[in-house]
Amino acid sequence: MLKKLLFTSVVLLVVIGLPGGVKFLQISHLIAQGSPPVPADAITTAPVVAQQWQPAIESVGSLAAVQGVTISAQLDGNIAQIAFEAGSAVKAGDLLVSQDTTVEEAQLRAAESAAALAKINLERSRALLAKATISQSDLDSAAAQYEQATAQADNIRSVIAKKTIRAPFGGRLGIRLVNLGQTLKAGDAIVSLQALEPIYANFQLPQQELARIGLGLAVRVTGDAVPGTAVEGKITAINPDVDSTTRNVRVQATLENGDEQLRPGMFVNVAVLLPAKEDVLVIPASSVLYAPYGDSVFVVEDKKDEKNVKVVRQQFVRLGTRRGDFIAVVSGLKAGEVVASTGVFKLRNGGTVVVDNSLAPDAQLAPKPNDS
Numbered sequence: 001m002l003k004k005l006l007f008t009s010v011v012l013l014v015v016i017g018l019p020g021g022v023k024f025l026q027i028s029h030l031i032a033q034g035s036p037p038v039p040a041d042a043i044t045t046a047p048v049v050a051q052q053w054q055p056a057i058e059s060v061g062s063l064a065a066v067q068g069v070t071i072s073a074q075l076d077g078n079i080a081q082i083a084f085e086a087g088s089a090v091k092a093g094d095l096l097v098s099q100d101t102t103v104e105e106a107q108l109r110a111a112e113s114a115a116a117l118a119k120i121n122l123e124r125s126r127a128l129l130a131k132a133t134i135s136q137s138d139l140d141s142a143a144a145q146y147e148q149a150t151a152q153a154d155n156i157r158s159v160i161a162k163k164t165i166r167a168p169f170g171g172r173l174g175i176r177l178v179n180l181g182q183t184l185k186a187g188d189a190i191v192s193l194q195a196l197e198p199i200y201a202n203f204q205l206p207q208q209e210l211a212r213i214g215l216g217l218a219v220r221v222t223g224d225a226v227p228g229t230a231v232e233g234k235i236t237a238i239n240p241d242v243d244s245t246t247r248n249v250r251v252q253a254t255l256e257n258g259d260e261q262l263r264p265g266m267f268v269n270v271a272v273l274l275p276a277k278e279d280v281l282v283i284p285a286s287s288v289l290y291a292p293y294g295d296s297v298f299v300v301e302d303k304k305d306e307k308n309v310k311v312v313r314q315q316f317v318r319l320g321t322r323r324g325d326f327i328a329v330v331s332g333l334k335a336g337e338v339v340a341s342t343g344v345f346k347l348r349n350g351g352t353v354v355v356d357n358s359l360a361p362d363a364q365l366a367p368k369p370n371d372s
Helices: 002-033 102-130 136-163 207-212
Strands: 041-047 049-053 056-072 077-082 095-099 164-166 171-173 189-206 218-222 231-242 248-255 267-273 278-284 296-302 310-316 318-323 326-331 338-342 352-355
Touching: 056 171, 056 248, 095 189, 102 136, 136 164, 189 207, 189 267, 207 231, 207 248, 218 248, 278 338, 310 352
Parallel strands: 041 352
Antiparallel strands: 041 338, 049 278, 056 189, 056 267, 077 095, 095 164, 171 189, 189 248, 218 231, 218 267, 231 248, 278 326, 296 310, 296 338, 318 326
8 A cells, every 4th residue: 555655656746747847947948048139120210300480379260251241121021023143242232132112112202292392382482482472481381391201202212222132242142041922021031141252260369378469460270171271361350358267368360262262150270370480309290109207209329339230219308389290399309319200119218220211101291191
């Protein structure tokens, strides 16, 4: 029995110890060979370039017509004529809608006849007064009757004019909201009329920017309605008061809009261009490794004592404004240095790299993506 237990124990030791011994020999062999070299990371690079950027104050705003109204009826009446096409351009004074004025025209003829008779009576009274045939009071009565008759005719003409609806200014009409024969009530909408050339861009800026802006400063407006195009304009009005809730001041710029691509109510991005230019150091935005503890880039340098070997050095930077595919660096870099422009997420401080700029992205100040 004892021999059987001893034999079993020896077998177990062999079964358990053999794999452990093999693994021990393998590890010892790897330790003797040393750690395998870490492969170099493939990256693209870009130089730190000194440029002059025109500083801008950016905001968002909306477009508004210089003049824009919804034409509506002033008096009750039935539509007798519609003289415009929806979406067409009109000039000031062009006829839009005529309401039925047959009753008023008949009243006007009667009022004009009464005014003509009153005028004859007035002239006759003046002649008789000169011959001392009537008194001055009779002449005054005739003059008052003439003025009343004239006023009555003018009142009817005013009613006819209000029922003949014309464009108050030149612009472009919207969609027609009425139909021929429809009975209009006072205040019923007929059509929208908007003057589109020029057009206003209304936006707001923080109160601390008020000292940097002024009338006549250039603005650049971009938006989804004009992809790839920047519309230039100038600041033409600044509100004298600041909103006590937001501490923002409302600013208005006037833009040229000859092709009428910009329409009232559109959302736009507005950049107020300040006159003084500033010197900045520029790198591609893809070079920056963003982190909660600080933003950094990897500077590409030659490895000491080794030729044709590149290493990277992690450098923390303070960033400025971004423009297109580039970003300004306030501190941490010098002009002429070379930084990794892609693949920064996989780099480590002191790591070796291989530079391959054949696939380097084409960074631009004003990129125009194909899918935009």
